[in-house]
Amino acid sequence: MKKLLPILPLAAAMILSGCVNLAPDYERPAAPVADQWPMGESYKTSEMKRESLPEWQDFIRDERLHKVIELALANNRDLRISALNVEKARALYGVQRAELFPTVAARASNTASDVRGGMSTTHSYTAQLAMSSYELDFFGRVRNLTEQALQSYLQSEDAQRTAQGSLIAEVAMAWLTLSADRAQLTLQEETLKSQEESFRLVEESYKYGAASQLDYEQARTTVAAARAQIASYVRAVAQDRNALELLVGAKVDEALLPETLVLDSTLPASMPDGVPSEVLLNRPDIMSAERGMISANANIGVARAAFFPSISLTAAAGSTGGAMHLSDLFAKGTGIWNFAPSISLPIFTGGANLANLRAAEASQQIAAATYEKSIQTAFREVADALATEGTVERELAARRDYAEAAGRAYELSNSRYKHGAAAYTEVLDAQRAKVSADQQLITAELARASSMVTLYKVLGGGTRIAQPAAADGKVSE
Template sequence: MKLRTLTLAAALGLSGCSMAPKYQQPEAPFAASWQAQAQQNAETPDWQHFFADENLQLLIETALEHNKDLRVAALNVEAFRAQYRIDRSALFPAVDAAGGGNRQRIPKNMSPTEESTINSQYSASLGITAWEIDFFGRLNSLRQQALETYFASEQAQRSAELSLIANVATAWLSHQADQASLALVQSTLETYESSLKLVQSRYDAGVASALELQQARTAADNARVSLAQFQRQVAQSRNALQMVLGAPIPELKQNVELSSVQLAELPVALPAELLQRRPDILQAEHQLKAANANIGAARAAFFPSISLTTTAGSMSNELSDLFSSGSGTWLFQPQLRLPIFNSGRLKASLDYSKVQKDIRIAQYEKSIQTAFQEVADGLIARSTYNEQLAAQDKLLESSQAYLDLAERRYREGVDNQLTLLDAQRLLFSTQQQRINTQLALLTSEINLYKSLGGSYQATSETAE
């Protein structure tokens, strides 16, 4: 009889109705503009295949192992999983065993028999204490809210990992670009110093003027200023790389030139697929589902709550007779609580839950808008940076030809020093712009990889 009662109560508690509104996924706020370029079921390569450089792969592996922000994100996942298990456990009765004894001497002036006595009482029981039967789904809504929050934390970890991979790659490429710029400045300074020696010798011979000599010195001094700037920039970019790694920079193989860094080609996914793989969008959707479940808990708080306390055991005056026949005892104690007056607290709590859901909807829509913009910007950057790089290659050839001609004409005495300096500055500026454009092109591809959500295979979400 008692077992059937507990089983029936458990069934009622676990099958309580839900008062949460039916979840409906908000529509995308606007259509994307890259439909014509997109591919159905486009698979983004994993980072090991996207970043083919061995140095970069080693740096990313180091960051994934040692970066502190990623470590915090992983710990947050574990914390929310534990919180979900706590909320889920409230759906089930907690069965406790208890045992105790009591001996008390009663003086004769307090005893009905006018003789001092010693009363003894021993008990042992097994039962359930204050278990809330979830008729109206309040506990189940809280469980669902905790589950969706846990899933959101998993997507937050994915987002942190994807951002970390992109940040490591960007930091390393920036360091490579700074080193290339430093080497360019050093080479340019050598060229200016060589020109200064030439002008100095011409000045000593009375061929060049004092103005030409001063122009050559100014160009060399300006190159020394740039040299100090890039030396500082190289050191700072190395520090930035070490910071994002969370550990000392490992020993790398010989650095490759920035122009030789290759990234795998990225297929562009359809907008609907983007919604299913971007971790920030999935995180926002899980947070929206959690807010939706929280409305159910707030609604259920208006209805009566029923809790049950029940025990079964034995009781005896003698410890030796505790489990003897006829010493059995039981307790069945249901309790009903009905909210009557609370100064509008429950209504305010429901209103707050609804507002929180509206906030989550706005955040979800904004995450979609951000994703669409980032992908569209990435596709535009891909085409325009390639065109810009091709144009700068031609400009570099023209600038080099201009410098060669200016040097020859200056040595022959046809043109003055000013034309030569102009050609040298133009070549240096063009070379520096090409390094910056190459860096911007690679960075835009990394950002596009991040915008597409990286490599993601959908898995069944569970926290059981």
């Protein structure tokens, strides 16, 4: 029992450690946005609802795009950096959390000394368990520092989730853009063939005096313009593919690339149930902003703790002796112990502690404003996406009607010219209108396909990180 007496003060102090937390109680601010999504003519499709957002594997319906996204998730370097940042933050959190516990180390030494000119050698053996300086966290300084490290780690996870959601959307958008530019290239190639045939007919007519030189030169300009457009879209397709492969982080097989625009590559757009403030909280960037507030709250606790005493303990217990043999080290009467508490009381700091507290309080207010701005920005992004969803179908239908009418007008004007009932300028005007209408239709189809990806992204879709599979094939917790 006597051997335990020296340890009792240490045990009592450790039990009492961490009784006070000076950090303010955390309360989530009210979301500074409306209680419902915008309503009106632009937002008709916002009435589509589902219980929750689908996983990206279900949202992406085109098998080729699905495989390209899987390739990107495995190879994209930015996403890889985000994952490594999570590992780094997890390790740093472990380092900081270790300060909540005392550090105990075993020490042993043997000191040999020569006496009487080599006539004899004496040995001194020591063995002990030692606890290095351990701060008793009476005022929560260490716990709040640990809370900050935890929030930093969780923010790195949020950043990884944000990066994944953005990557999935960017890959889908790049894939769709490539498909649209390939459709534009095909359109220009078909237009060039038509214009070359028209130019051949005009050239023949010009040779025999049936067409003017003006008709001839105008026909020639349309062919040159079409060739320039083809070169432009050839370049755009190459650049689109380069952009896609940069996102993917690897070469993309041609079999996985679209030949033309795919409108049903994703599920139809829909909204998850819930008021805006609930829906937006699922976005990892909003979660990250809230963790910034929690971290700032903990920092106030650290700053407040600096006004109070800091108590540290150092202790050791073991055995020592001057025996000739190591086996005598733990013999009776060789036990030793020491217990060295210390206290540091701030008396005069030149106002540094107060300034640190004021800075921590200001940082907390900045974090709250940042969180509120993140909510407002997210609300605006969703509202914009809903406005697009509410109007893009009507625009697409109108573009189809326009392209059909322009095509019919070109056929009629071309027929009138061949029968001598119209000037060639009428044909050129109709032809330009047709090509422009077809180009705008492809652009509208791209907007239709892209709008669903955009809405999915801004609602926080695609941000769930898949857990690595365990050795037995089960997903690890």
